[in-house]
Amino acid sequence: MMNRSLFDLARKMTLEKASREFRDFRQAHAYTAARRLMDETFADFPDIDHSFVREFQSAGFSARVLELALFAALREQGKELDRTSPAPDFVMVGDDPVAIEATTTNPPQGETAEDVDLAAAVRRSIPNDLEAAEAEFVFQIGKALRRKLEHRDAQGRAYWEKPHVEGVPFVLAVQSFHDPSALFLTTGPLATYLYGIRDVPSRDSDGSLVLNSQVVTEHRRKDKTIPSGLFAQPEAEHLAAVIFTNSATVSKFSRMGTERGYGPQDVAIARCGVMYDPDPNAALPVPFGYVVGDYGPGEHETFSEGFHVLHNPWTRTPVAAGALDGFTEHHLQPDGRLLTTIRHPDYVVSRTMIIQGDKALLTARLRVQQYLTSDAGRR
Template sequence: MMTRSLFDLARKMTPEKASREFRDFSGAHAYAAARRLMDETFAGYPDVDHSFVREFQTAGFSARVFELALYAALREHGKELDRTHPAPDFLVGGDTPVAIEATTTNPPQGETAEDVDIATAVRRRIPDDMEAAEAEFTMQIGKALRRKLEHRDAKGHAYWEKPHVDGIPFVLAVQSFHSPSSLIHTVSSLATYLYGIRDVATRDSHGSLVLNSQVVTEHRHKEKTIPSGLFAQPEAEHLAAVIFTNSATVSKFARMGTERGYGPQDVAIARVGLMYDPDPNASLAVPFGYVVGDYGPEEHETFSEGFHVLHNPWARTPVATGALDGFTEHRLQPNGRLLTTFRQPDYFVSRTWILQGQGGGNPLPAARRRVQQYLAGPAGSR
């Protein structure tokens, strides 16, 4: 059997037709580990309509990376995947089946990433106006989800009406790529939109943290508004859950590939960011930082790390308990609060630094210094 590679140009494809992201990524020495792990993952991926490679090499680069990571995350937990049908993207078999369709938010039509090199494409930028950026994120996520809910095939069937999906919970998986800063947004912003509530933090007379639920009726960005609480709206009654991540990127493949020893010796990777604080009185996330490989195999990153499942309490056909147990799960409780079940470290947002040694030298000391500087700086003083 011929070995497939995502980096062999598709039939009738020329380097000039490939996207800037793909060209930069496929030729970068620093991403050798990511490329090897991607090819290793893709070797078992059933490409039903034979379009994956072409889309990966052109305008669908980020979306296909997301889809590949989602596939790997499901397989990581032993899920049986049926990809004999073009849609939805994944049909999880077994005693607790789930049908999953993947989608992304994308740049406005006519805008491309051609002027952005790969280093910029994977870097987490901080928006100048965080409130406006979050409003845009909600608007874009809402548009992407509604587009899938409204989609009908040539026979007029919605995804959940297809014969092979009948009676199976339907789930949408989404990641945001509509702007260079879109990956900075966390699951909490999406939860507010889906459930129509947000947590408001206060302190009682003893200084203990108190969280109360506040109803949100709409979301506004510039001149546009959309209603909040998608899960409670009639058009979402067939939507059992939404899977979300902000970390299914080339950086994840680079980190995990490096853990496996796939990368060159003159490349080191550091990861820094913010993670969940288990202290019940904590109102801020905790900074973290590490150099990839400075720990044992038992602490290796997983594909499912960073994936969240937000369950729809009003769904006609809900996701069964245990169907997606490898992911962090969120369920709305009768008191209006979200119950979150963690099974692994919950990193809210992170930045990956890739360092290359000068003249083939060892970059690990420099990577460790950068992590120490990050933790000693403003982020570490939270």
């Protein structure tokens, strides 16, 4: 295959016309490892309609990063992909085929990343009002999913009606970028919206954790409401599942590229956040922190980490058992509770700190130690 690069400017594209996200990423020394891993991944990526590079360099930067990470995740799981048609984005073939279309939530028109100061964006990565942020997250995710469900091509066909995917389970993959703090939100509010239920934790007389299901009929944002339980709505009868992630980002490519030795010696990466607690009586996640590379190859991050599959129990064409078992899976049980099968370290939310300088590695280790001994790290 002819060598291709995501960072060679597309025809008629100048650096000044490219998005600021792309310009900053293309030029920054600290992102050397991410750029090399992205180019390595893209070398095997079939760009059917020849639009990927142009969109990656312009307004579609985040959406194309999601698409590239999802492609890499499916490939590392050994999935055979048919990319002879531009839509849906990926069609898994074989005994258990699945058609996957990727989408994102995006900032309101006119409020692109060009208008956001990068330092301010970092400060805003954690929402000030979590309840309001979750409400906005549900509305934005709902809009993105419905937009794809309502989409029809020039022949008036939905994704699942195209000849090459007819009868194949149809899945939507989604990630949220509508706000700098959107990546802080996880599968919890999304599951509530899709299934129309939420788990309410309590403790029994022995102090053991008890989860009870609570029916949710609608979601409210200021003076607007939308119905809950998208999976049970008629418009979603052909939607077999939703794949969600909050980690298919530049940071993932930076961490994984650094693990592979693609980064310069004066750049180090620290990752801190909270992760799933396997204790059955734990109601909250536990803090974690590490310096990328301070462990052996057997503990290297995978592309599949961070992807969650929420299965629709009411769909006409369900995903076959095992077809997407390379990801964390969620199934609604008859008692209304959600059964989650975790196959990777489940980092609920994290912050990746890229540190540059002669003492980058020492500084990164100090940052991790400071986090783990802080109030946030001791919780």
